[in-house]
Amino acid sequence: MNSLPFAKPFCLAGLVLALGACQTFTPPPKDKPLEAQHIAWEHRSAGCQASDCALINVDTLRFIDEPALTELIEKRLLAMTDDSPDRAPAATLQDYEKEFLTRADARWATYLQAKVIDQHGPLTVVELSSYLETGGAHGMPGRGFINYDRQQDRALTLQDVLLPGQEEAFWRLAAQAHQRWLAENKFAQEPGFAANWPFQRTDNVALKKDEVLLKYPVYSIAPYAAGHPELHLPYAQLQGILQPQYLPTK
Known part of the structure; x- marks a missing residue:
């Protein structure tokens, strides 16, 4: 190491103390719940004073300690605004607002929201x-999940958390949960319902603390009026299917 030309004994002592402080510094634990800054705003078409002005409403989050998660949330929300194959997605929510309000007719609206629904271990959902x-x-609603692993600093996919070769077993359990959902909502009694709205797989999988939650888009496995169907998979059924680190410890 090159010596500092201006260093004196007391300066060197201070440097040793400073280096010692750096060596004992420990970053925040990765299993501590993240604190989110709430960001919300609503803007209407410029100059519009009517009751049916076009508007955009955003209710999202900023994570000071996990900027990558903040960026991912914005990217995913922007992807949910894609209503035309001819239009490239906006780079930021502010860019989307300008583009949307410029082309919007009266009564057009966009609502976008991100919220934390669970935090456990290294996962923020x-x-x-x-x-x-x-x-x-009517408008079109959308839903999605981010399972963010703070130890790996990335979002997890279903393939990331399944044991090798267990994908089909996972979806068999989901199909059984679908049958329970049909019975609970009395859809199983409706003639032709199962044929018209068969079970499907979904990318919307949330690794909650007490269960794995599957949420479906409208018009996927049920009519629009049914909203976003939810299937619930208890972790007790997922032993030998999910990787052990993603199963509850108690």
Whole structure:
């Protein structure tokens, strides 16, 4: 190491103390719940004073200690605004606002939300919601999840948490949960319902503390009026299917 040309004994002593302090510093634990800064705003078409002005409403989160998660939330929310294959997605929510309000007709609206629904161990689970109203009989809602592993600093996919070769076993359990959902909602009694709305897989999987939650888009396994169907998989059924580190310890 090159010596400091201006160093004196007391300066060197201070440097040793400073280095010692650096060596004993420990970063915040990765299993501590993240603190989120709440960010919300609503803007309407410029100059519009009517009751049916086009608007955009955003209710999202910023994580000071996990900027990558903040960026991922914004990216996922922007992906949920994609209502035309001819239009490239906006780079930021502010860019999307300008583009949307410029082309929006009266009564058009965009609602975007991100909220933490669970935190346990190294996982922070965020639910994303959208509602796009651009004419027609009703708007289109959307849902999604982010299972963010703070130890790995990335979002997990279902393949990341399954044991090798267990994907089909997972979806067999989901299909059984679907049968329970049909019975609980009395859809199983409706003639032709199962044929018209068969079971499907979904990318919307949340690794909650007490269960694995599957949430479906509207028009996927049920009519629009059914909203976003939810299937619940208890961890007791997932022994030997999920990797052990993602199973509850108690």
